[in-house]
Amino acid sequence: MMPLTAVYRRTAARSSSLFANSQRRFSNFGLNQTVRNPTKISAKVHNNSFYTNFQHRIGFNSISISHTRPSSISLRHSYRRFPSTSMASTSSSSNNPISDTMASLSVSDPSAEDEGKRVYQPRYIDVGINLTDKMFQGVYNGRKSHDSDLENVIQRAQAVGCKMLMVTGSDYQNSQDAVNMAKAYPGLIFATVGVHPCSASALINSAGGVENLPSALKPVEELALQGKTQGTVTAFGELGLDYDRFHYSDKESQLVVFEQQLEIAKRVDLPLFLHSRAAEEDFNRLLFAAKLPRKGLVHSFTGTVEEMKILVGEGYDIGINGCSLKTEENLAVVKELPLERLQIETDGPWCEIRGTHASAKYLRTMPAYLTDIVPGDVKKDRFKVGMRVKGRNEPCAIAGVAWVISQVKGCSFKEVCEKSWENSMKMFRFDEAAILQEEFKESNPDSKAVEAEEQG
Numbered sequence: 001m002m003p004l005t006a007v008y009r010r011t012a013a014r015s016s017s018l019f020a021n022s023q024r025r026f027s028n029f030g031l032n033q034t035v036r037n038p039t040k041i042s043a044k045v046h047n048n049s050f051y052t053n054f055q056h057r058i059g060f061n062s063i064s065i066s067h068t069r070p071s072s073i074s075l076r077h078s079y080r081r082f083p084s085t086s087m088a089s090t091s092s093s094s095n096n097p098i099s100d101t102m103a104s105l106s107v108s109d110p111s112a113e114d115e116g117k118r119v120y121q122p123r124y125i126d127v128g129i130n131l132t133d134k135m136f137q138g139v140y141n142g143r144k145s146h147d148s149d150l151e152n153v154i155q156r157a158q159a160v161g162c163k164m165l166m167v168t169g170s171d172y173q174n175s176q177d178a179v180n181m182a183k184a185y186p187g188l189i190f191a192t193v194g195v196h197p198c199s200a201s202a203l204i205n206s207a208g209g210v211e212n213l214p215s216a217l218k219p220v221e222e223l224a225l226q227g228k229t230q231g232t233v234t235a236f237g238e239l240g241l242d243y244d245r246f247h248y249s250d251k252e253s254q255l256v257v258f259e260q261q262l263e264i265a266k267r268v269d270l271p272l273f274l275h276s277r278a279a280e281e282d283f284n285r286l287l288f289a290a291k292l293p294r295k296g297l298v299h300s301f302t303g304t305v306e307e308m309k310i311l312v313g314e315g316y317d318i319g320i321n322g323c324s325l326k327t328e329e330n331l332a333v334v335k336e337l338p339l340e341r342l343q344i345e346t347d348g349p350w351c352e353i354r355g356t357h358a359s360a361k362y363l364r365t366m367p368a369y370l371t372d373i374v375p376g377d378v379k380k381d382r383f384k385v386g387m388r389v390k391g392r393n394e395p396c397a398i399a400g401v402a403w404v405i406s407q408v409k410g411c412s413f414k415e416v417c418e419k420s421w422e423n424s425m426k427m428f429r430f431d432e433a434a435i436l437q438e439e440f441k442e443s444n445p446d447s448k449a450v451e452a453e454e455q456g
C-alpha cells in the first residue's frame, strides 16, 4: 500500500480554519474529494511575521487547524490506497482520481465569499465548556474507559466552526488546569477562574474555617489577575449559588464564598461567569448590590421568564445550553430572551440535548450541512478514536443549541450564531486577550518551547 499525497493550498482571510475529514468531502476547503484512511495530515501556515508548522497523526477521522492572521495555508494529506470504493472523486475520468504526485490548487476562503453563493459557514464561541473534566481523558466516575481524546474533541469543535472555547474553572486547582489549557492553545482556549458554589464547603474546610476564607481566596484572585494580564483568563467565575445541591455545599458556605468573591471581582475587573440554581432572591440581592461595571453571563440558565427579564434588565447576558432547553417552559424563556443578551454554550461533558427533551424535536430538522460534519457516537467501553462518546457532551454539539434557539425564536440560524458571537466577543473581549497571549508568548521563551513541543 503506497501512501498517496496531495497538497492543497489556499489564500486565507484574516482568520481561517482548515478542515479535512477523511470520510467526507473537503467541503470547507472547496474540494470535491472524499478520502478515507489517511495516515497523516500536515499543514503549514505562512504568515508575514512567523511561520508555523502543524502536524497531526490521526486515526481515521478529521483534522482542523485554525490560526489567526495567516496569509496562506497549505495542507498536505497523505493516505493509504485502498481498493475501489475507498477513494472517490467527482472527477469520473480516471480510476485513480488523485494522482500519485502532488496535486496543488488554490481555493479562496469560503467564509470570505459572497454569502448568496454558499451556505452560511457558522462560527461559534462555546463560552461554557469543562474541558478539564476527566471524561475527556477517558475517565468516567473514577474508572478509565479509554485513552484521552481531548485533541480530537478540540479538532471536532474547530471543524464545526468553534473559534474560541472558554474553559470553566470551578475551584483553585481546576482554574489552574483551565489556565494551563489556555496556555497550550493560545487564541483558541481561554479560561475562567473562580470557585463554584458546590466547591464552597470544601474550600472553607481546607482553609480550616470561614475566618480563613479571605486568605484561602487570595491565590484565586492572583491567578485571575495574572491570567488577565497574560490573556489566558477572560472571566471571573464560576461563582454563584446552587440551592439544588446542598449535598455538596451548605447554604451558609455558598453565601459567604459568593459574597467574598464578588468583592474580589471588584479588584479583578473581569466580567463574571455566574451560576444560579433555585436561589434567585439571594443571588440577585448579592449580585446587584456589588454593582460590577463589567456585568457578566448567567450561564446554563434554567430560570423563569420573570427571572430572565430581571437579569437582562440589569445588563446581564444569559447563557443557553442543552439544560436550558429541556422543557417547554425553558423554551418559552428562550423565545422571550432578547438576542442582544444571548450567548451559547454546551457545558460539556454535561447538559447535552437528549431525545426526551422538548428541544429534541427541533434537532430532527437540522440541515445536513450542519449534522454531516459531526461523527457518530459509541458507548465509552467501545470507544473508537474519532467517534464521539454517547452521553458525553462536547463543543461540536453547539450547532444543535444554536439551531434549536433559531427554531424556537423563529429567526435565522445565522442570526443566532452571529448575534451570540457578537455578544460573547463584546463581553469577554477574546480578541484583546488573544493579542495579550501573543505578546506574553513573545516575551516569554519558555512558553514558546511548550508550544513547539505540542505541535511536534
Ligand SMILES: [Zn+2]
Binding pocket: 238, 274, 275, 299, 300
Ligand atoms: Zn454552572
